[in-house]
Amino acid sequence: MKRTKEYFSSANVVMSKMKKWFSTLFIVCFIVILSFPIISAQDFEVTIKVDSDSNIVQVEGSLLKAEILQSPKNFAFVRSIAGAENLGERISDLSLTDTENRQIPFKKLIVGEYLAENEVANWNYKIDLKKTGNFTSKAQLSWLKAEQGILMLSDLFPQFVAKNESPISARIKLELPENWKIVGSKKSGNANVFEVEDFKKAVFVIGKNWREKEIKLENFTVNLAISGEWRFSDEEASKMTREILENYRQIFGEFPNKGTQINLVPLENNFGRWEAETRGNTLTIISGDMPFQKQSLQRLHEQLRHELLHLWIPNNLSLTGNYDWFYEGFTVYQSLKTGIEMNRISFSDFLATLSQAKEFSDFSNQQISPVEASKTRKSGANSSVYAKGMLSAFLCDVALLQKSKGKRDIFAVFRQVYQTHRLPNEAQDGNIAVLNILKSHAELRPVVENYIEGTKRINWAESLESFGVEEIKENSAVKLKVKDKLKGRQKDLLDKLGYNDWRKISGKSK
Numbered sequence: 001m002k003r004t005k006e007y008f009s010s011a012n013v014v015m016s017k018m019k020k021w022f023s024t025l026f027i028v029c030f031i032v033i034l035s036f037p038i039i040s041a042q043d044f045e046v047t048i049k050v051d052s053d054s055n056i057v058q059v060e061g062s063l064l065k066a067e068i069l070q071s072p073k074n075f076a077f078v079r080s081i082a083g084a085e086n087l088g089e090r091i092s093d094l095s096l097t098d099t100e101n102r103q104i105p106f107k108k109l110i111v112g113e114y115l116a117e118n119e120v121a122n123w124n125y126k127i128d129l130k131k132t133g134n135f136t137s138k139a140q141l142s143w144l145k146a147e148q149g150i151l152m153l154s155d156l157f158p159q160f161v162a163k164n165e166s167p168i169s170a171r172i173k174l175e176l177p178e179n180w181k182i183v184g185s186k187k188s189g190n191a192n193v194f195e196v197e198d199f200k201k202a203v204f205v206i207g208k209n210w211r212e213k214e215i216k217l218e219n220f221t222v223n224l225a226i227s228g229e230w231r232f233s234d235e236e237a238s239k240m241t242r243e244i245l246e247n248y249r250q251i252f253g254e255f256p257n258k259g260t261q262i263n264l265v266p267l268e269n270n271f272g273r274w275e276a277e278t279r280g281n282t283l284t285i286i287s288g289d290m291p292f293q294k295q296s297l298q299r300l301h302e303q304l305r306h307e308l309l310h311l312w313i314p315n316n317l318s319l320t321g322n323y324d325w326f327y328e329g330f331t332v333y334q335s336l337k338t339g340i341e342m343n344r345i346s347f348s349d350f351l352a353t354l355s356q357a358k359e360f361s362d363f364s365n366q367q368i369s370p371v372e373a374s375k376t377r378k379s380g381a382n383s384s385v386y387a388k389g390m391l392s393a394f395l396c397d398v399a400l401l402q403k404s405k406g407k408r409d410i411f412a413v414f415r416q417v418y419q420t421h422r423l424p425n426e427a428q429d430g431n432i433a434v435l436n437i438l439k440s441h442a443e444l445r446p447v448v449e450n451y452i453e454g455t456k457r458i459n460w461a462e463s464l465e466s467f468g469v470e471e472i473k474e475n476s477a478v479k480l481k482v483k484d485k486l487k488g489r490q491k492d493l494l495d496k497l498g499y500n501d502w503r504k505i506s507g508k509s510k
Helices: 002-035 234-252 293-309 323-339 347-364 368-374 385-402 410-423 431-441 442-452 459-468 488-497 501-510
Strands: 044-051 056-063 074-076 091-097 106-110 112-116 122-128 146-151 170-175 180-185 192-195 201-207 211-217 220-226 259-266 274-279 281-288 469-474 477-482
Touching: 044 146, 091 112, 091 211, 146 259, 146 477, 170 201, 201 281, 211 234, 211 281, 220 234, 234 281, 234 323, 234 410, 259 293, 274 293, 281 293, 293 323, 323 347, 323 385, 347 385, 347 477, 368 385, 368 431, 368 442, 385 410, 385 442, 385 459, 385 488, 410 431, 431 442, 442 459, 459 469, 459 488, 488 501
Parallel strands: 044 170, 220 259, 259 281
Antiparallel strands: 044 056, 056 122, 074 112, 091 122, 106 112, 146 201, 170 192, 180 201, 211 220, 274 281, 469 477
């Protein structure tokens, strides 16, 4: 036993020395590692200086990975978007330098586009945000006013494109006026410094007098930033946001990411007019209020229903290309059905919206299919594509309900698209992927072939008859009305579309 104790005692001494040796080695290695320069994971770094007095921002940038860009000599800025034109005129005092900080000569090709003589490593310029455009562009472009602003990097930066067309990351530093803050953003270690994975999706809400409310839903966090006065309270907006997000989570089975930023900005003296966009995980609504509180709440619910759905489709899908006949047209229809389900709109409102879409679709008389129109159209809303997409979604919904005897509806298509192509699945062409899913349901193929891939006018007579709705012409306008006498099968389909749910709650409120 004594020899055993001596053995263990000796072993303990050895182990103690080894621990000291490894500890010393670790410290030396750590010091050596720190002595090497840190290689940034970002593609470039940019400082944005905001001048609230002049509404001008100064942008100073440096390329950290020289091999990333397709055209390191070409500097082209966004020239038009969402009805705002001549945006290149906002750029002034452009300066370009190389890796040795030597000036690089360049020539102006057109307004907002420049060609340098050598590859550019650093750049410096100013952007006048007084020239952003009218209200229809404020949800999609950067803007500044006396005490607030929203910065969208996609129009503040040159239109950089990576060689492999992958997202371009950046380290962003914001220098703001005194007493301004950055709303609801996650910072890196330093104040006002941010790491963004894709600069084209990055949005910063800045200024003062923003009212913020945090909404927690499981592991999903919403930062709701509200500016100005509305006929609804901040609490009502918060509750409404929570209810809609919970509804969509039930449809898709999960929240799309860790959180979202929602910005509500009033548009003065413009009752009923509004514009909204969901970019990445940031939702911005620029809206005039409504004359009465009930109307104001209804309008906000409509805006949130549609834009929040984009957090899942298309923003959390791995699909590429422009397939807005689906991610706009179909989602308009989905948000309508959600409005009925949540008792926010009546069934007559639902039918009236379908009637308006039918009139618009017939009037536009599109000569190419929604698929081709989505592929070829320039930036900006294409209402005829949205209208026909929405009507196609309605026809698909009816066909699915009929075939399954009310057990499956358009929600099933949204779930299938999301579960099959959610991030981080392999990227695929959006048009091909969604069309394949729709065609996997035999009852939907006629709708796809005639109205989505094809150019035929919407013919919905048979679909309307199936759930007891008739089309009436009044002063050349199309109106839809539920028939006075309904068959049993028609009543069942109407019930699945939400008709009886609304009638029950309407009856209770009387």
